[in-house]
Amino acid sequence: xxxxxxxxxxxxxxxxxxxxxxxxxxxxxxxxxxxxxxxxxxxxxxxxxxxxxxxxxxxxxxxxxxxxxxxxxxxxxxxxxxxxxxxxxxxxxxxxxxxxxxxxxxxxxxxxxxxxxxxxxxxxxxxxxxxxxxxxxxxx
Amino acid sequence: xxxxxxxxxxxxxxxxxxxxxxxxxxxxxxxxxxxxxxxxxxxxxxxxxxxxxxxxxxxxxxxxxxxxxxxxxxxxxxxxxxxxxxxxxxxxxxxxxxxxxxxxxxxxxxxxxxxxxxxxxxxxxxxxxxxxxxxxxxxx
Amino acid sequence: xxxxxxxxxxxxxxxxxxxxxxxxxxxxxxxxxxxxxxxxxxxxxxxxxxxxxxxxxxxxxxxxxxxxxxxxxxxxxxxxxxxxxxxxxxxxxxxxxxxxxxxxxxxxxxxxxxxxxxxxxxxxxxxxxxxxxxxxxxxx
Amino acid sequence: xxxxxxxxxxxxxxxxxxxxxxxxxxxxxxxxxxxxxxxxxxxxxxxxxxxxxxxxxxxxxxxxxxxxxxxxxxxxxxxxxxxxxxxxxxxxxxxxxxxxxxxxxxxxxxxxxxxxxxxxxxxxxxxxxxxxxxxxxxxx
Numbered sequence: 325x326x327x328x329x330x331x332x333x334x335x336x337x338x339x340x341x342x343x344x345x346x347x348x349x350x351x352x353x354x355x356x357x358x359x360x361x362x363x364x365x366x367x368x369x370x371x372x373x374x375x376x377x378x379x380x381x382x383x384x385x386x387x388x389x390x391x392x393x394x395x396x397x398x399x400x401x402x403x404x405x406x407x408x409x410x411x412x413x414x415x416x417x418x419x420x421x422x423x424x425x426x427x428x429x430x431x432x433x434x435x436x437x438x439x440x441x442x443x444x445x446x447x448x449x450x451x452x453x454x455x456x457x458x459x460x461x462x463x464x
Numbered sequence: 465x466x467x468x469x470x471x472x473x474x475x476x477x478x479x480x481x482x483x484x485x486x487x488x489x490x491x492x493x494x495x496x497x498x499x500x501x502x503x504x505x506x507x508x509x510x511x512x513x514x515x516x517x518x519x520x521x522x523x524x525x526x527x528x529x530x531x532x533x534x535x536x537x538x539x540x541x542x543x544x545x546x547x548x549x550x551x552x553x554x555x556x557x558x559x560x561x562x563x564x565x566x567x568x569x570x571x572x573x574x575x576x577x578x579x580x581x582x583x584x585x586x587x588x589x590x591x592x593x594x595x596x597x598x599x600x601x602x603x604x
Numbered sequence: 605x606x607x608x609x610x611x612x613x614x615x616x617x618x619x620x621x622x623x624x625x626x627x628x629x630x631x632x633x634x635x636x637x638x639x640x641x642x643x644x645x646x647x648x649x650x651x652x653x654x655x656x657x658x659x660x661x662x663x664x665x666x667x668x669x670x671x672x673x674x675x676x677x678x679x680x681x682x683x684x685x686x687x688x689x690x691x692x693x694x695x696x697x698x699x700x701x702x703x704x705x706x707x708x709x710x711x712x713x714x715x716x717x718x719x720x721x722x723x724x725x726x727x728x729x730x731x732x733x734x735x736x737x738x739x740x741x742x743x744x
Numbered sequence: 745x746x747x748x749x750x751x752x753x754x755x756x757x758x759x760x761x762x763x764x765x766x767x768x769x770x771x772x773x774x775x776x777x778x779x780x781x782x783x784x785x786x787x788x789x790x791x792x793x794x795x796x797x798x799x800x801x802x803x804x805x806x807x808x809x810x811x812x813x814x815x816x817x818x819x820x821x822x823x824x825x826x827x828x829x830x831x832x833x834x835x836x837x838x839x840x841x842x843x844x845x846x847x848x849x850x851x852x853x854x855x856x857x858x859x860x861x862x863x864x865x866x867x868x869x870x871x872x873x874x875x876x877x878x879x880x881x882x883x884x
Contacts, residue, residue, distance in 0.1 A: 615790045616790075618790040619788065619789050619795060620784070620785045620788035620789075620795075621786070621788060621789065621795035621797055621798050623786070623788050624764065624765075624786045624787065625797075644760070645760045646760045646761070646763070646764045646778060647760060647761050647764065647804075648758075648759065648760035648761060649758075649759050649760075649761065649822075650755045650756075650758040650759050650820065651820065651822070651884060655759060655760075655761035655763075655801060655804075655805075656801075656803025656823040656826075657761055657797060657798075657800050657802070657804050657805070658761050658797070658801065659799025659801070660797055660800050660801070660804070661795060661796075661798070664795075664796050664797050664800075665795075665797070670861060677865045679767065680790065680791065681829050682789075682791070682830070682833075683796040683831040684830060685827065685828060685830060686796075686827070686828060686831070687825065687826070687827035687828075688825060688826060688827075689824070689825040690822070690823050692826060693822075697878050711830075720761075722810075724815050737745070744789060
C-alpha cells in the first residue's frame, strides 16, 4: 500500500458518514479516487432510488480525496462548494463514485466527479450524477 | 395537521436516508420547509464536523419538500440539480435546513436553501451552507 | 464619493466588457453593488431576450464588486466560480444586477446575486436570474 | 453543409450577443459544438484577462447548440442553469468554447463545456473554464 493510499485510507476511516452510508474506499490513484456504496433502503428517497444526498456524499468524498492526493504535505481538504446534476434515477445494486482532479494549486483544487450505477450482475454502468467541485487545502 | 403538511410528512417518512441521518421534519409552510438533524459522530467528516454530504442531504430534502408544497396535484418531486457553498465548518449541536421556493412552474421549480448550525444552548445560529436548486415535478 | 465607491468605480472603468455591454455602475454600498444594463439587440439570444451570458456578466461583476467592498486593502477580486439559475425569459427595457456578500474571509468571499428586469415604464421588476458565487481575493 | 449545421448556424446568426463579442461558430457535430472568440480589450475585466462573463457567454452558447443538435424537431433551446469554474486567468490570443451533450431527454438536456485559451502561435491550449449546464427544450 503506497503512502498516498495510506494517507487517503486513514482520512477516510475517520469519516463517520462513510461508515453510516456503508461506503468503502475502492481505489486510490494519483489525482483519482473511487468510492463504492451498495444500494440500501437506508439510503433511499421516497421513490426507492438512492437519495440525491447519499449519491452526493460519496462523490463529494471521492473528489475531496482525489484533491488530497495532490494536496501540499501536511494539508487536509475541505469542500468549498460543489454542483451536481442528476442525470437519471439512482437505481442499481451498487454505486461507484469517481472523483478526479482537474487542476490544483497551493490553496485549492477543482475536481470533477461522476456516480456510476451498476445493476445486478451487469458489467456496464450508467452515470447517474455529475459533480463539479472546489476543494480547499487547510492546515488542521 | 393541514393537507399540505400531511402530503409532505407522508413523503418524508418514505425517505430511508432521512431516518438514517436522524433527521426529522420540523416545519411545513406553503413554499418553505424546515428539516432538523442533530449532530452525531455518525455524520462526521474527518475533522469531526458534519460531512458536506449530510448537510447537503437535509437541505436537498428541505428544498424538494418546499417545491412539493407548490407541485401540481398528484406530482412528486425529484432533484434535477443543485449547487452548495459551504461557508464555514459545520459545527454545532444541531442543524436546521431551510428550503424555500423562489419560482415554480408546471414542470419544475427553483429553490434556495440554507443550513443553520446551532451551538449547545445558543439561540442564535450560523449559516454553514447555501443551496440553489432545480426541482422537477414528476408523475410517479 | 466615498473611498469605497471610488475603489469600485475605478476598477469598473477598467472592465472593457462592461462598456461593450452598455453597463454602468448604479450603486455601491458596503457589501452590495448594483449594475444596470439597458436591453439591446446587441445583447440578445436567438429569441430576442437578453442572452444568458449578458445577464451573467453583469451579475458576476456586481458580485465581484460587492466582494471588493469587503476585500483586504490592496487586494483585487477574481471569480473562482459561480452558478446561475435562469427563472424566466430576460425580457425588459433594462436589467439591474444586484450582488451581495454573504460571507468574506481573508482569501475569498461568497456572494449571492440576482438580475431584475424592468418593463418599460414599470416600477416593479421581475427577477430573471439568481447567482451564487465564490470570489477570490488576489494581490495583483 | 448538413441540415444539423444549418439549424445551428441560423440560430447562431440570430444571437446579437455573439456578434457583439466577435464570436463565430467554429464546429458543429452531433452532440458537440465549438465557438471561437478572439481576445480583445472590449471583452476584458479589470486586469486585462477576458471577463468571466465573456468566457461564460461562448461556452453557454456552445452547450446550448450542442443540446440543439439533440433537440426534438421544431424545438429551440434555452438555458435553465449553469455552473462555471474558472481554472486560471483567461489569457490568450483566442478562446475556443467546446460544449458537449452528456444526456438528453424529451424536455431537457445536460451538457458539459470547457473554454480553451490559445496563446499566440501556440498549438496547445490551456483550459480556463469548466461548465456544467442544464438546457431546456422549448417550442417557440
